Amino acid sequence: MKRFAVDVTSRQFSKNGEDICGDAIKISRTPDSTIIVMSDGLGSGVKANVLATMTVELATGLFTGELSLQEIVETLIATLPVCKWRNIAYSTFSIVRIYDTGHVTVAQYDSPILLHLRSGNRPSTIKSTKRTIMERTIRESHFRLSPNDAVLLFSDGIVYAGVGEGLPMGWQEDGILEYVSQTAPELSECTEIADNVAETALGFWHERPGDDGTVLCARYRKAVNATLLTGPPHNRELVGKMLKDFMATKGKKIVCGGTTSHLLADHLDAKLVPDERYIDTDLPPIARMDGVDLVTEGILTLSRASEYLAKGRPKDRIDAATTLLDNLESVDGITFMVGTARNPAHQNTGLPDSIFLRRTVVEKLAKRFELLGKETELRYY
Amino acid sequence: MVSVKCCVGSSCHIRGGAKTLKVFKTLIDEHKLADEVDLAADLCLDNCIQAPNVVVDGVTYGGITPDKAESFFFEHILRRKI
Numbered sequence A: 001m002k003r004f005a006v007d008v009t010s011r012q013f014s015k016n017g018e019d020i021c022g023d024a025i026k027i028s029r030t031p032d033s034t035i036i037v038m039s040d041g042l043g044s045g046v047k048a049n050v051l052a053t054m055t056v057e058l059a060t061g062l063f064t065g066e067l068s069l070q071e072i073v074e075t076l077i078a079t080l081p082v083c084k085w086r087n088i089a090y091s092t093f094s095i096v097r098i099y100d101t102g103h104v105t106v107a108q109y110d111s112p113i114l115l116h117l118r119s120g121n122r123p124s125t126i127k128s129t130k131r132t133i134m135e136r137t138i139r140e141s142h143f144r145l146s147p148n149d150a151v152l153l154f155s156d157g158i159v160y161a162g163v164g165e166g167l168p169m170g171w172q173e174d175g176i177l178e179y180v181s182q183t184a185p186e187l188s189e190c191t192e193i194a195d196n197v198a199e200t201a202l203g204f205w206h207e208r209p210g211d212d213g214t215v216l217c218a219r220y221r222k223a224v225n226a227t228l229l230t231g232p233p234h235n236r237e238l239v240g241k242m243l244k245d246f247m248a249t250k251g252k253k254i255v256c257g258g259t260t261s262h263l264l265a266d267h268l269d270a271k272l273v274p275d276e277r278y279i280d281t282d283l284p285p286i287a288r289m290d291g292v293d294l295v296t297e298g299i300l301t302l303s304r305a306s307e308y309l310a311k312g313r314p315k316d317r318i319d320a321a322t323t324l325l326d327n328l329e330s331v332d333g334i335t336f337m338v339g340t341a342r343n344p345a346h347q348n349t350g351l352p353d354s355i356f357l358r359r360t361v362v363e364k365l366a367k368r369f370e371l372l373g374k375e376t377e378l379r380y381y
Numbered sequence B: 001m002v003s004v005k006c007c008v009g010s011s012c013h014i015r016g017g018a019k020t021l022k023v024f025k026t027l028i029d030e031h032k033l034a035d036e037v038d039l040a041a042d043l044c045l046d047n048c049i050q051a052p053n054v055v056v057d058g059v060t061y062g063g064i065t066p067d068k069a070e071s072f073f074f075e076h077i078l079r080r081k082i
């Protein structure tokens, strides 16, 4: 499981009179890093949007090969369409790669500076070196983030906010730095920072932006992981090992299964108490036990959780499956420890046998969590 | 005090365990027995093959489907109380 995670949030607005923003963003993840590409297309509206989108897609695509950042930048520069008239590219770009170690590499072409936000410290601009690639000046930076630090990116529409609306030179990079210095220490969430910067820029534009604007905040933080234990092992002798492995994990601990929870309660010499409020005829209740975060029944609850993920939860319903999802949706990675013992009582229930294949149910659930961007791992016992 | 555990784990739930529990609860309320019968749910009473299961003072009874719940209550739970 990853030990660190990167949260990315962004806010955009379009130039006054345009429905579509001419800036584009694309976030992608590799096994060891998060890649953020932002591009500002020349002009505004659909044309700018197409150019910017093309640029971020192309850049992101190049990362799937084994190319170095320099090679990627070279390819981009060589590929981007250029306005013959003015000899300027039709789009600009910022590529920020945040490794899980906290190292960050940046390559920017014709884009505003980046800010480094540190909790409790004054934000700073990130120093860069210049390099000429195919007659274009690329700014490169390398730096390191500590957990909870964030990087703030913004487009021209933020830097020049207010031009023609009372601020002759616009907000400017220094102005943004100053603003963030004064407001960011109290702003804990990235969403809030991005929202505030975008709102302030819109204010300078008197709500009639003269350019498309984008603010993006990426926070580097410790990952939160969970382990879900379900089902007794196929071999009874493995019970002790499975439970010990489970208790040794870090992060949230969840047990899904009646027998499994009793085994663990015995192992920990803890009391297992079903929660009366959850008792109804639709789904078995949750239970509480010291030492773990949540206990539910197994197969039925896991299948239901998977169904809610696929089709959405019914409104205003609280049951064991929604509680399980509440616990898991907030984490970055989930390890499923799956015992593969079969319960002979599950035969002749009138329900299809496949429902009772714990393995199948858990694998389906894990897939659905992956689609939500979570890292998953399956371990069988 | 009679201790009654009613299973609502996977196997028992599918076979109506939660309804059996509900029947017990209603009867306890109706006959004002809350001080004399300690009713609790459980996620598995280790007798899945005979689900739904009820344990009364440590003795396991299998096959207590909702339709049998009322007569079971009078026969095995109330009788113990007396």
Ligand code: FES
Pocket: A258, B007, B008, B009, B010, B011, B012, B013, B043, B044, B045, B046, B047, B048, B049, B051, B052, B053
């Ligand atoms: S689920 Fe009721 S006895 Fe196992």
